[in-house]
Amino acid sequence: MVSIKQFIANRPTSARALATLVATIALLGLAIIVDPLNDTYLATASIMAIAIVGLSLLIGLSGQVSIGNSGFMAIGAFTTAIWAQHHAHFPLLGSMALSVAVSTVAGIVLGLPSTRLRGPYLAGMTLAFAFAIPPFIQSLGTFAGGSGGLYFPTLQTPAWFASAIGEKDNPLAANNTWGAAIAIVVAAVAFFFMANFFHSRSGRAMRLVRDNDVAAELVGVNVARTRVLAFAISAAFAGLAGSLLAIIQSSVLPQTFGVALSIELLSLLVLGGLGTLGGAMIAGLIAAYSDSIVSRINSWTGIDPVSNLGGSLKGIIFGLILIATMLLAPSGLAGLGHRISRFVRSRVAQKKALSVSETP
Amino acid sequence: MIDLLTSRVMGDIFLGVTQGVLYGLIGLSLVIVWQSTNILNxxxxxxxxxxxxxGMTLLEHGLNYWACLAISVAAGFVLGGATERVLVRPLYGKPEINSIVVMVGFLGILEAGAIAIWGGTSRMIVSPFSLSYFQHNGKTIFLSPFAILQIAAAVTVMLIVAGLFRFTKLGLQLRAAALAPEVARLLGVRVNxxxxxxxxxxxxxxxxAAVVISSGFEGLTPTNMDVYFVFGFIAAAVGGLESPLGAVLAGVLIGMLQQFIVDYAPPSWASFSPVLILVVALMIRPQGLFSKQRVRRV
Known part of the structure; x- marks a missing residue:
């Protein structure tokens, strides 16, 4: 009988595949059990987790700060939406693949300057990009819906799925569950890819480029290509998230994808923990439930949600979280969990050592 | 002569320079911060x-333009100093990403906070100078008394900053603190x-810059400084982040370029022109157009 530890060490990819499968089945079960409202939260959590883990690769692994990923989400969302406009029965996988392809190309183009620019210069450039995207989409005119955005037919739940979950007579509930199921499965595939990439040769090369680009070049890593690759993958994930968002909401608005979304992604990523998969998952959940958490805070404190203060409360809280995390716990929630478990383990070890020394 | 002033090209130049000095002012502030603390704010x-x-709130009643300007600038002075003390000081010696994240977080707080306190609608400070363009024989010269004030204000600020840094003892200490903080500290300069x-x-x-913008056509909203920050950053980056004069010149240049693109190119180009200007300029000279510093190879 092989122990779990040995299995993980000997067959890491199989272990990750198994873990992904178990998590996916558990989440799908959860999506079927919970009510339609929580289904939409699960879908949002999966979508945001995809975008955040992509940003985590770029910032945490390759060390390049981007405030432009809202722009790639917009590109992904609008590619899907425009495609859906022209094809009445658009295939889900096809439109997602198209969105990923288009945003990857955009990522490579924006990533090219990263071979020459560093740190704040690069971050500023991505900010300028994020800033340019919504007005650019509006200026495309009716093709991209202008400032009114695009609407297209809602997601069709297949009959087999509705009857399988026993919601044949409740199309709305079935629809929400179907949307959540798609988002969960896509997120699972994305996270499986990312888990393998983090431990791949390219992933290690990225870490080396982040820590010491001269050393990386000396051991034969192509620094320029590695930097651009990080941008491309990060953009692909953001594009995928945008495409899913468009599919599930069956509408897109250019204003949704402003700089504020980029700041939100960055806050959530830092809060969850840079460069960790678990952190990105936590961050996705927080993203999905943040609105209802904020409305809870509104009702506790008695702040009118439609007043100026109520409307901007979320922004203020996000900003405070961002600063507090960076100044007090730079490794985020994932790092905090890690620290606590290490603390507990060292305490247990101490106790054991004490009891051993007391026995003789 | 007058025909030249009313021509389309001169109109674009006037409008571009008027807009560009504002980018230059924000770029100048970014350069001062970058030079002293190596942080992009x-x-x-x-x-x-x-x-x-x-400043506007303090002077809601019986608005005097110059008093409002003075109070806003004073408020900016206090806010800047307080920010450095509270938020920025713990960041010295930390990785670059920490300062980027904290400053982006502060940006979020300030904008959301301004909406919470003052609402999201545009506010104006009415200036004593007219916004309407000069006319000549039924043709428009795209300059107004206010635009001239705007340019004059930017030039004045720049001269004050340049004079302070170059000709005063305080300026010498400021430069020393930025260039070699340890040596400066040993020589008795209070670096912090x-x-x-x-x-x-x-x-x-x-x-x-913000006061001037609030007296212009669009007024001031909690978020419309974003665009000025982006262009100001581009100006500072193109100028080399090290050179105050470079930032102002680059700002004026970018203002003109943008005006020409808006006037002559299809509308969808205009939104991407800032990114393109930045990328092209930095690909040609990564150390900035006006910087003397050599860039590290690799």
């Missing part, structure tokens, strides 16, 4: 906006105090 535009709103002063000065210079 993503909240520079938002800090200027916040300071100007404070000077870093606070650097942030305060930069923020005050930014506040001048």
């Amino acid at each position: 993503f909240a520079q535009g938002a800090m200027a906006m916040f300071a100007t709103y404070v 105090r000077l870093l606070t002063l650097g942030w305060a000065l930069a923020s005050a210079a930014g506040a001048v």
Whole structure:
């Protein structure tokens, strides 16, 4: 009988595949059990987790700060939406693949300057990009819906799925569950890819480029290509998230994808923990439930949600979280969990050592 | 002569320069902060906006333009100094990403906070100078008394900053603190105090830009300084982040280029022109157009 530890060490990819499968089945079960409202939260959590883990690769692994990923989400969302406009029965996988392809190309183009620019210069450039995207989409005119955005037919739940979950007579509930199921499965595939990439040769090369680009070049890593690759993958994930968002909401608005979304992604990523998969998952959940958490805070404190203060409360809280995390716990929630478990383990070890020394 | 002034090209130049000096002012504040603390202040535009709103509120009744300007600049000075003390000081010696994240977070707080306090609608400070363009024989010269004030204000701020840095003892200490903080400290310069002063000065210079914007056609909203920050950053980056004069010149240049693109190119080009200008300029000269510093190879 092989122990779990040995299995993980000997067959890491199989272990990750198994873990992904178990998590996916558990989440799908959860999506079927919970009510339609929580289904939409699960879908949002999966979508945001995809975008955040992509940003985590770029910032945490390759060390390049981007405030432009809202722009790639917009590109992904609008590619899907425009495609859906022209094809009445658009295939889900096809439109997602198209969105990923288009945003990857955009990522490579924006990533090219990263071979020459560093740190704040690069971050500023991505900010300028994020800033340019919504007005650019509006200026495309009716093709991209202008400032009114695009609407297209809602997601069709297949009959087999509705009857399988026993919601044949409740199309709305079935629809929400179907949307959540798609988002969960896509997120699972994305996270499986990312888990393998983090431990791949390219992933290690990225870490080396982040820590010491001269050393990386000396051991034969192509620094320029590695930097651009990080941008491309990060953009692909953001594009995928945008495409899913468009599919599930069956509408897109250019204003949704402003700089504020980029700041939100960055806050959530830092809060969850840079460069960790678990952190990105936590961050996705927080993203999905943040609105209802904020409305809870509104009702506790008695702040009118439609007043100026109520409307901007979320922004203020996000900003405070961002600063507090960076100044007090730079490794985020994932790092905090890690620290606590290490603390507990060292305490247990101490106790054991004490009891051993007391026995003789 | 007059025909030239009313021509389309001269109109674009006038409009571009008027807009460009504002980018230059924000760029100048970014350069001061960068030089003294090696931090790119993503909240520079938002800090200027916040300071100007404070000035407006204090003078809601019986508005005197010059008093409002003075109070806003003073508010900017205090806000800048306080920011350095509270938020920025723990960041020295930390990785670059920490300062980027904290300043982006501060940007979010200032904008959301301004909406919470003052609402999201546009506010104006009415200036004593007319916004309407000069006319000649039924043709328009795209300059107004206010535009001339705007350009004059930017030039004045720049001269004050340049004079302060070059000709005063304080300026010498500021430069020493930025260039070699340890040596400066050993020679008795109070480096920490000077870093606070650097942030305060930069923020005050930014506040001048926000006051001017609030008297223009669009007025001031909690978020419309974003665009000025982006262009100001591009100006500072193109100028080399090290050169105050370079930032102002680059700002004027970018203002003109943008005006020409808006006037002559299809509308969808205009939104991407800033990114393109930045990328092209930095690909040609990564150290900036006006910087003497050599860039590290690799």
